[in-house]
Amino acid sequence: xxxxxxxxxxxxxxxxxxxxxxxxxxxxxxxxxxxxxxxxxxxxxxxxxxxxxxxxxxxxxxxxxxxxxxxxxxxxxxxxxxxxxxxxxxxxxxxxxxxxxxxxxxxxxxxxxxxxxxxxxxxxxxxxxxxxxxxxxxxxxxxxxxxxxxxxxxxxxxxxxxxxxxxxxxxxxxxxxxxxxxxxxxx
Numbered sequence: 001x002x003x004x005x006x007x008x009x010x011x012x013x014x015x016x017x018x019x020x021x022x023x024x025x026x027x028x029x030x031x032x033x034x035x036x037x038x039x040x041x042x043x044x045x046x047x048x049x050x051x052x053x054x055x056x057x058x059x060x061x062x063x064x065x066x067x068x069x070x071x072x073x074x075x076x077x078x079x080x081x082x083x084x085x086x087x088x089x090x091x092x093x094x095x096x097x098x099x100x101x102x103x104x105x106x107x108x109x110x111x112x113x114x115x116x117x118x119x120x121x122x123x124x125x126x127x128x129x130x131x132x133x134x135x136x137x138x139x140x141x142x143x144x145x146x147x148x149x150x151x152x153x154x155x156x157x158x159x160x161x162x163x164x165x166x167x168x169x170x171x172x173x174x175x176x177x178x179x180x181x182x183x184x185x186x187x
Contacts, residue, residue, distance in 0.1 A: 019079035126155040143173035
């Protein structure tokens with residue numbers, strides 16, 4: 001039952017070792033030729049430290065130089081320890097896969113939103129730039145160019161602002177003409 005639980009949990013390799021670190025039962029995932037070259041767990045200093053505790057998880061490098069995560073369960077009545085280990089890359093692969101999907105999704109959304117935001121920004125900035133230009137013309141005293149209403153098809157608020165500006169420029173032009181006529185009549 002224990003072997004079946006270990007196997008179904010997705011552990012890459014497992015071994016049952018004695019108190020000296022010698023492998024009693026190797027992982028069933030190994031073939032006969034690999035069983036002859038099983039590591040001697042007694043040489044793993046990190047493993048010894050983890051086994052001294054009451055079981056848990058540790059990260060270590062095996063004899064082949066692979067970064068592994070191991071889970072250790074001491075069987076105190078026998079002095080044995082059950083070790084399940086999995087390659088660090090194998091553990092992190094689902095994270096990297098999901099991260100790549102999320103990052104790809106964000107990039108795709110950005111690529112879709114960026115052109116739309118540029119179009120919307122131009123739709124707002126073009127009428128505002130024109131309104132700024134017309135305000136500068138009024139400041140210089142040229143009311144004729146600023147009095148016409150130009151419908152840029154922008155947002156409603158900007159169209160209302162353009163209409164109000166055109167009305168204000170027309171009114172200002174009329175008042176300036178009336179003042180000039182009154183001045184001329186007074187002279």
